[in-house]
Amino acid sequence: MIYTCTLNPSIDFIVHINDFKMGDLNKISKEMKYPGGKGINVARVLKRLGIKSKALGFVGGFTGEFIEDYLHSEEIDFDFIKVNGDSRINIKLKTDVETEINGLGPSISSEQLSEMLEKIKSLSSEDVLVLAGSIPVSLPEDIYVKMAEICRQNDVKVIVDASGKTLLKTLEFKPFLLKPNHHELGELFDVEITTPEEAVPYGKKLVELGAENVIVSLAGKGALLINKDMVLHANVPSGIVENSVGAGDSVVAGFIGTYMNDRDLKEAFKMGVASGSATAFSPDLCTREQVYTLRKQIEVVER
Ligand SMILES: Nc1ncnc2c1ncn2[C@@H]1O[C@H](COP(=O)(O)OP(=O)(O)O)[C@@H](O)[C@H]1O
Ligand SMILES: O=P(O)(O)OC[C@H]1O[C@](O)(COP(=O)(O)O)[C@@H](O)[C@@H]1O
Secondary structure (H helix, E strand, O other): OOOEEOOOOOOEEEOOOOOOOOOOOOOEEEEEEEOOOOHHHHHHHHHOOOOOOOEEEEEEHHHHHHHHHHHHHHOOOEEEEEEEOOOOEEHHHHHHHOOEEEEOOOOOHHHHHHHHHHHHHOOOOOOEEEOOOOOOOOOOOOOHHHHHHHHHOOEEEEEEEHHHHHHHHHHHHOEEEEEOOOHHHHHHHHOOOOOOHHHHHHHHHHOOOOOOOEEEHHHHHOEEEEEEOOOEEEEEOOHHHHHHHHHHHHHHHHHHHHHHHHHHHHHHHHHHHHHHHHOOOOOOOHHHHHHHHHHHOOOOEOO
16 A cells, blocks of 8 residues: 655645735635645545555644545545644745745644554555655654654655655665655755756765665656666656646656556656656646656656
């Protein structure tokens, strides 16, 4: 089973405003509300690809109810721990540029954290755990490292979509997949990465430091899959980006959902990129049909 863990879920409030003016009254031209947070996005895309998963995390308040009701309506299995405060609202403001205003989220008690760790301890070598998204300020900043250590002890595959020191600290426990975008990869090594060629040596460093597989996404410039045996490059299909929120999570979902079915890294990589682009070209997340259509446009070559 694929489990996702979203420590700080959100309602993603997507807001389109024409001629936005700070300090003025602005009228929303289009708005959408979706359950969000990186792990929840992964769970939603897996469902669309016909792959079962279970969403773990902390939810609270009326916003937490919205998240649970929405996932229930999409027949996505979840086992959230209830907390007192309200799950956060993340505003995705679309004007001539895309601006994100992400909420703080509710406090999580040490008892609630212990309850989450007990759930993680119950996973087995048949399972995958996706750790994705920011860590609430009320939790230890190395919580992903603790979870990765528990998973290592139980031979559970771990996927980490995080940034900075958090990502580097999980390497000791040999994560199955890391999925930084090229900006996040550059920040890890204090360099600027703008092309796939520039990304390769740094993706290889993450493999040397312990990651089994690294996918480096470069938005419209393609993506790389790097492990100890190979470097693969995929082009991305051309299209009009409507809403890139969740695109990175879709790469994770398409990859792991495919890999757990047929253990074919190259096919899994192709499906990951197709899922990412299909989401980028959609107002919400990708549909199965879009993914399979775009998959045909993707060429994966060994570097
Ligand atoms: N301009 C684009 N054209 C086509 N696909 C895109 C574009 N931007 C993003 N994507 C798709 O979304 C995936 C993730 O995008 P990226 O911006 O690299 O990561 P993140 O969303 O994690 O920051 C890419 O690998 C690609 O499949
Ligand atoms: O666009 P991405 O990186 O795939 O993730 C989008 C998700 O991440 C969020 O922006 C939250 O990010 P953080 O968990 O890093 O705060 C959600 O609002 C959104 O659903």
